[in-house]
Amino acid sequence: MNGESRSTLRRQLRAARRSLSPQQQHQASQQLWRQLAQHPLFRRSRHIAFYLANDGEIDPSVLMAHARRLGKHCYLPVITGWPADRMHFQRLVPGQRWVSNRFGIREPLIDPGLQARPWRLDLILMPLVGFDENGNRLGMGGGFYDRTFAFRRRRQHWTGPRLLGLAHHCQKVAQLPTASWDIPLDGIVSDQQIILLR
Ligand SMILES: Nc1nc2c(c(=O)[nH]1)N(C=O)[C@@H](CNc1ccc(C(=O)N[C@@H](CCC(=O)O)C(=O)O)cc1)CN2
Numbered sequence: 647m648n649g650e651s652r653s654t655l656r657r658q659l660r661a662a663r664r665s666l667s668p669q670q671q672h673q674a675s676q677q678l679w680r681q682l683a684q685h686p687l688f689r690r691s692r693h694i695a696f697y698l699a700n701d702g703e704i705d706p707s708v709l710m711a712h713a714r715r716l717g718k719h720c721y722l723p724v725i726t727g728w729p730a731d732r733m734h735f736q737r738l739v740p741g742q743r744w745v746s747n748r749f750g751i752r753e754p755l756i757d758p759g760l761q762a763r764p765w766r767l768d769l770i771l772m773p774l775v776g777f778d779e780n781g782n783r784l785g786m787g788g789g790f791y792d793r794t795f796a797f798r799r800r801r802q803h804w805t806g807p808r809l810l811g812l813a814h815h816c817q818k819v820a821q822l823p824t825a826s827w828d829i830p831l832d833g834i835v836s837d838q839q840i841i842l843l844r
């Protein structure tokens with residue numbers, strides 16, 4: 647698949663998730679929580695990276711509230727740091743202060759003392775624009791997740807974070823092409839299924 651069809655597909659799938667009603671979004675968020683709250687991948691994880699749903703993304707906030715009640719450490723991506731093409735993961739604290747990043751997504755006011763190296767986290771929940779049955783993914787196209795987790799490709803035996811892609815069922819497509827820089831996911835969770843990949 648060439649770059650043009652990739653961006654056409656990205657546009658279509660983003661429009662599909664944005665067109666979901668508030669009720670559908672709410673239900674999907676509950677289904678996500680229902681499937682993951684009891685799952686060992688979630689239960690065994692103490693340091694978990696979430697995201698604030700944007701652009702129709704499936705909303706992990708119900709699961710995040712659950713995680714916080716359990717005393718787990720919850721992190722959000724921050725892209726206002728350095729280098730500018732990289733994500734940092736910052737732990738949420740009581741009385742959290744916020745800023746908007748250049749894409750208009752809210753993120754914690756930067757505080758390096760609260761940031762964790764990505765490989766120190768236990769579980770990363772990453773929003774997907776598209777996915778297929780084989781675990782190939784399509785993101786927003788900024789390459790933030792790809793670059794931030796590029797270190798994973800160089801490891802033979804991996805004990806670092808599990809990577810789970812989250813998406814609405816309507817973002818599933820028959821087949822996505824792989825790019826050489828794509829980082830392998832451990833699984834994909836939608837409102838309707840969990841696909842475990844390794
Ligand atoms: N909720 C959430 N937070 C996230 C991500 C995400 O995908 N979802 N990211 C995951 O990477 C990072 C932000 N990446 C992004 C990449 C592209 C665009 C975007 O909207 N691009 C626009 C035009 C950008 C512009 O104004 O220049 C577009 O392509 O239409 C947004 C976020 C960090 N935080």
Ligand SMILES: Nc1ncnc2c1ncn2[C@@H]1O[C@H](COP(=O)(O)OP(=O)(O)OP(=O)(O)O)[C@@H](O)[C@H]1O
Binds near residue numbers: 796
């Ligand atoms: N490890 C890397 N080093 C340098 N550039 C990278 C790397 N990974 C990805 N990129 C760049 O990031 C851009 C976005 O890649 P791609 O279209 O695969 O994004 P995506 O699948 O939407 O994923 P993401 O969620 O990471 O944005 C590509 O143009 C690619 O050149």
